[in-house]
Structures are given as C-alpha cells and as structure tokens.
Amino acid sequence: MKVDSIDPIGKLEDNNIFETSVTQYVNRVIEDVKNRNKGDEEFHQAVEEVLHSLEPVLVKKPEYIKERVLDRLVEPERQIIFRVPWVDDEGNVQVNRGFRVQFNSSIGPYKGGLRFHPSVNDSIVKFLGFEQIFKNSLTGLPIGGGKGGSDFDPKGKSDREIMRFCQSFMTELYRYIGPDVDVPAGDIGVGGREIGYLFGQYKRLKNANEPGVLTGKGLNYGGSLVRTEATGYGLIYFVDEMLKAHDYDLNGKKIVISGSGNVAIYAAEKVQELGACVIAMCDSNGYILDESGIDISLIKKIKLVERKRIKEYADIKSNSKYYEGQKGIWSIKCDIALPCATQNDIDIESAKLLVENKVIAVGEGANMPCTNEALSYLLENGILVAPAKAANAGGVATSALEMSQNSMRLSWSFEEVDEKLKNIMVNIFNASKEAAKEYGAEGNYVVGANIAGFLKVADVMISQGII
Numbered sequence: 001m002k003v004d005s006i007d008p009i010g011k012l013e014d015n016n017i018f019e020t021s022v023t024q025y026v027n028r029v030i031e032d033v034k035n036r037n038k039g040d041e042e043f044h045q046a047v048e049e050v051l052h053s054l055e056p057v058l059v060k061k062p063e064y065i066k067e068r069v070l071d072r073l074v075e076p077e078r079q080i081i082f083r084v085p086w087v088d089d090e091g092n093v094q095v096n097r098g099f100r101v102q103f104n105s106s107i108g109p110y111k112g113g114l115r116f117h118p119s120v121n122d123s124i125v126k127f128l129g130f131e132q133i134f135k136n137s138l139t140g141l142p143i144g145g146g147k148g149g150s151d152f153d154p155k156g157k158s159d160r161e162i163m164r165f166c167q168s169f170m171t172e173l174y175r176y177i178g179p180d181v182d183v184p185a186g187d188i189g190v191g192g193r194e195i196g197y198l199f200g201q202y203k204r205l206k207n208a209n210e211p212g213v214l215t216g217k218g219l220n221y222g223g224s225l226v227r228t229e230a231t232g233y234g235l236i237y238f239v240d241e242m243l244k245a246h247d248y249d250l251n252g253k254k255i256v257i258s259g260s261g262n263v264a265i266y267a268a269e270k271v272q273e274l275g276a277c278v279i280a281m282c283d284s285n286g287y288i289l290d291e292s293g294i295d296i297s298l299i300k301k302i303k304l305v306e307r308k309r310i311k312e313y314a315d316i317k318s319n320s321k322y323y324e325g326q327k328g329i330w331s332i333k334c335d336i337a338l339p340c341a342t343q344n345d346i347d348i349e350s351a352k353l354l355v356e357n358k359v360i361a362v363g364e365g366a367n368m369p370c371t372n373e374a375l376s377y378l379l380e381n382g383i384l385v386a387p388a389k390a391a392n393a394g395g396v397a398t399s400a401l402e403m404s405q406n407s408m409r410l411s412w413s414f415e416e417v418d419e420k421l422k423n424i425m426v427n428i429f430n431a432s433k434e435a436a437k438e439y440g441a442e443g444n445y446v447v448g449a450n451i452a453g454f455l456k457v458a459d460v461m462i463s464q465g466i467i
C-alpha cells in the first residue's frame with residue numbers, strides 16, 4: 001500500500017489494520033526524515049530508534065497521529081548555521097562552522113549543550129538536539145530541546161586561541177539565545193573554560209549580566225555546585241536504582257568506562273564511592289587497564305588539569321597497562337560497562353563481546369553510545385540497559401537547577417543540589433520503569449524512557465495547537 005495514502009484514523013474500526021497502519025505511519029515519517037535530511041546518518045539513527053519504540057503509544061492514542069505529532073517532532077523549529085572566523089597564534093585567519101538547532105520549545109526554553117569537535121556537522125547536532133527533547137522532558141523541569149557546536153578542534157590550541165574562537169562563536173550566536181529563549185551549556189570539548197569565554201563575550205555584546213543565558217558557569221559568577229559532577233553522578237544514581245530493581249548492587253562490581261572527560265571521570269568517582277572498582281578507561285588514542293582500581297584523582301590531574309593523554313597514567317602507575325586504540329576496551333571482562341565517550345562507541349561486535357563476558361548492565365553516559373543493532377542485541381540477551389536519554393539527564397537537570405538559582409539570585413549548597421539531583425534520577429528511573437510496564441515492555445528502560453519523555457512533549461504540543 002502507498003504509505004502517503006494512509007489515514008490511520010479512518011482505520012480505527014479494524015484494530016489489526018490500524019496497527020499495521022501505525023507501523024506504516026511511523027515508517028512514512030522515518031522515510032520523510034531520510035529524504036529531507038539526506039546523508040544525516042546519526043540523525044536518521046536517533047529518529048528510527050525513538051519512533052519505532054513509540055508504536056504502542058500510537059496504537060493506544062491515535063490522536064497523536066491525527067495531530068501529526070511525529071511529523072512535527074522530527075522537524076526542528078529552527079536551525080542556525082554560521083561562519084566562525086578567528087585568528088590563530090601565528091596570525092593566520094581560520095574559519096570554522098557554527099551550529100545551533102532549536103528543536104522543540106513546547107516545555108520551556110531550548111536547552112542543550114555545545115560540542116566543539118572536528119566531527120560536528122548538521123547530522124550530529126540534529127541527532128543530539130532530537131534526543132535532548134525527550135531527555136529534558138524526562139527531568140520534569142521546564143526545558144525544551146536544543147543543541148549546538150562547531151567543527152572547531154580545541155585539542156592542541158592555546159588558551160588565547162580558545163578564547164578568540166569562543167568570542168567569535170558567541171558574536172554570532174548571541175542573537176539567537178537568551179535566558180528565556182535558548183540556554184546552551186557544555187558538551188564534548190566545552191567545559192568551564194569555554195563557558196567562561198562564551199559568557200564574557202555575551203555579556204559584553206548585550207551590555208547586560210544575564211547569568212541564566214548559559215549553564216556550567218564558574219561558581220563565582222552564577223554557576224551551580226554539582227553541575228560539573230552532575231552527568232556522571234546522575235548516571236550512577238540511575239544505574240544504582242536500576243540494579244536494585246533487579247536485586248543487584250554496585251558493591252564489588254568491576255566497571256569499564258570509555259572516555260576520560262567530564263562524564264567519565266565523575267561517573268568513575270561516584271561508582272568507586274559506592275563500592276565498585278573501575279578497572280579501565282580510555283581517551284580517543286587508547287585505553288588503560290588497572291586491575292587494582294583506577295586512581296581517579298590521577299586521571300583528573302592528567303586529563304582535566306594538564307590536558308594530556310591517558311597514556312601518561314600507565315607511565316606513572318607501574319601496575320597498569322596502556323593499549324593503543326580505544327575499541328579494545330570492550331573486550332575486557334567486567335560486570336558493568338559505562339560508555340561515556342561519544343556516539344556509536346559500542347557496535348554489534350563490541351555488544352557481542354559484552355554479552356559473551358556476561359556483563360550485567362550497560363549504562364549510557366554518552367549520547368547514543370550504542371548503535372541500534374548493538375542496543376537490540378544487548379536487550380535481546382537480557383542485559384540491563386540504562387538509556388542515555390534517561391541515564392545522562394542529570395547534567396541538564398542540574399543545569400535547570402542552575403537556571404532556577406540564577407533567577408532567584410541565590411545559591412544552594414552542594415548537599416542540597418546533590419539531593420535534588422538524586423531525586424530527579426530516581427524519578428526518571430521510576431517514570432521509565434512505569435512507562436515500559438504500561439506499554440508491555442517491562443524491564444526495557446530504553447523503550448520506557450522514550451515513551452515517558454514523549455508523552456509529556458506530545459500532550460503539550462497538542463495543547464499549544466498546530467505551531
């Protein structure tokens with residue numbers, strides 16, 4: 001049957017035909033996305049993963065089809081692409097490309113990080129922005145979905161070069177953001193230093209001190225305690241809750257973590273605090289294995305303070321070993337795998353190794369760290385999966401807490417923010433668990449998180465009319 005000719009509402013009488021139509025409706029939306037966004041593979045992947053998992057919802061709630069909620073959801077409200085010219089230390093003119101996708105503002109101002117990495121393109125920004133809609137909805141806080149970044153590579157750049165790049169980037173971006181409009185934060189390659197330079201330039205251009213325009217700020221100019229640690233800590237709070245629901249706990253478990261940046265480091269810190277042992281971590285060059293338990297303070301010093309390669313760890317710790325190439329990290333025998341580096345880190349081969357090695361759980365700290373094939377394989381083989389949209393939502397949730405503190409012009413203590421973060425992660429877990437159960441996928445938190453995140457956005461989109 002020609003997909004375009006389907007009117008699922010007209011097929012309600014015959015439930016079987018209707019269910020077929022739901023699948024066809026979803027497939028038609030996915031095809032439209034592929035045609036409109038040619039070559040944007042990461043975006044296609046993210047859309048396919050989410051939309052297929054929503055089919056049971058559409059069967060129960062055909063009004064979402066009638067209102068064409070999916071068609072609207074997959075089309076960003078606005079996309080901005082801009083030139084970022086800057087001058088390097090040798091006096092040469094460099095040109096990068098800047099992006100901001102303002103995906104969905106139903107629930108609140110667009111919110112989502114900025115990524116500076118040579119791989120950033122339209123597809124990466126759209127996949128991240130799309131996922132952000134559901135993640136932000138799951139936090140229960142009033143934030144919409146957005147994402148941005150640049151193909152600028154901060155590696156090997158001097159502080160001054162980073163500053164000049166950030167100033168040029170913000171000179172264009174500032175027109176499109178604001179505390180009630182769009183509130184960027186950090187992501188890969190954007191940490192406290194970059195947020196500082198971006199905020200300084202925004203303030204200068206606007207002639208106004210609006211701390212609520214960016215999150216992840218320094219503590220002495222409007223930042224929130226726990227924001228730095230929040231994504232990693234939140235991931236572990238979620239994984240801990242998920243394990244408890246299946247009669248496991250973290251105590252004594254062997255953990256492998258990919259990445260050694262913000263998310264990886266604070267996930268490692270929290271999981272060790274809760275009695276587990278992190279035995280391997282990596283950067284984009286290779287991984288280290290330390291069966292006695294990785295010294296996280298040393299990783300912090302090497303990666304965050306000195307901005308060096310993880311290889312240095314093995315030079316200092318004689319018990320540990322360094323292996324060139326990052327992929328081999330998933331062949332290490334462990335109980336829990338925490339991909340906290342980048343997208344599509346765990347492909348089907350790595351997923352097979354994890355299953356062979358009898359991992360109990362995979363906790364996604366990074367965004368879309370598993371390919372769709374790997375994700376299905378892990379779930380089919382009974383591995384507990386803490387999905388990124390839910391499990392790494394602690395970062396953006398704490399960013400929203402930073403926005404609240406900025407609006408109230410006060411600061412909460414570390415313990416207060418940490419407690420709020422923990423409650424949010426427990427609530428997200430429960431929402432994912434309940435939604436999975438209600439829609440016939442008990443124990444599948446990937447489906448549960450997608451559905452729980454979607455329901456709120458879809459209802460708000462309908463109540464706000466066709467916009």
Ligand code: NDP
Nearest residue numbers: 187188189231259260261262263283284341342366367395
């Ligand atoms: P960072 O830039 O702090 O760290 C990224 C880490 O991943 C680095 O160790 C980096 O290695 C490694 N990495 C990057 N690309 C690759 C690659 N292709 N192969 C292997 N390793 C790689 O970023 P974050 O920790 O902030 O972000 C990590 C992930 O978490 C991303 O997917 C991000 O979207 C997600 N996330 C981050 C949030 C946050 O609050 N920061 C919130 C929610 C999700 P190297 O040092 O060699 O570059």
